[in-house]
Amino acid sequence: MKVTSAEIVISAVKPEQYPEGGLPEFALAGRSNVGKSSFINKMINRKALARTSSKPGKTQTLNFYLINEMLHFVDVPGYGYxxxxxxxxxxxxKMIETYLTTREELKAVVLIVDxxxxxxxxxxxxxxxVKHYDIPVVIIATKADKIPKGKWDKHLKVVKDTLELEPGDHLIKFSSETGLGKEEAWAVLQSYMKTEDS
Structure with missing residues (x-):
């Protein structure tokens, strides 16, 4: 996916503030400081549209990013801070739960882990x-560039085993430094957008 436009359209705290228009949405979840902003910036080829902060716990709203006028990334507050x-x-x-369980436009949750x-x-x-509510989930295992290639499989297995990943759930190794996994991540997200049209 070639991203030609991206902008933050609204920071919402309640349903009546969510954008209208019915575009597909992907919620980005992960603990504070796991690299969600870096993931967003890498995916949309921007240096700093999503502000990375040295202070974890900074995102306190649902931030909707409009990408190519055709979908939204929704950055949810980091947890575990x-x-x-x-x-x-x-x-x-409550705010995150309301969004995840009631939003019809939500196509999948992108769970970002280290x-x-x-x-x-x-x-x-x-x-x-996410599994309980039957929402599709894509696991992005970021900071892959910080691990020697020969150890990737071992670390991916730890992620799979710890989460007890179900068959069919995507697990993508990713690096916002090198761009590793970016094409694959876009391909998977686009597949969730297409299922509806077909």
Whole structure:
């Protein structure tokens, strides 16, 4: 997919703020600091449309990015960040849950994990949540460039085993440094957009 335009259209906290128009949407989930912004920027060939922050827990809204006027990436607040109050976490949790369980335009959840480490309990919970609601999920294992190629398979197996990945779920190794996995990720996302038209 050649991205020619990308812009953030709205930061929403409740359903009435979600964009209209019925375009397919992909929610990007992952723990704070896992590299969601870098993933977005790499996918859309921009240096800094999604702001990467040295302060995790910065995204507190659902950020809708319109890409090529044909789909939205929806960046959801990172989870597992300790410095946020329990109350705030509950508010985000509700906001994310409402979006994921009620949004008809949602085609799949892109769950971003760090290939260098086993998925966290929060990652496992998110995967189980998405499976429970029967939402398609694509696992992006990022920071692959930080691991020697010969060890990729071993690390991918740890991700699969920890999440208890179901057959048919895509697991893509990715690097926002080198662009590894970018074409494959776009191909998979586009396949979810097509199923509807056919």
């Amino acid at each position: 300790a410095k946020v109050s329990k109350r705030e976490r509950e508010i985000w949790g 290939l260098r480490h086993p998925p966290t309990n929060d990652d496992v919970m998110m995967y189980d949540f």
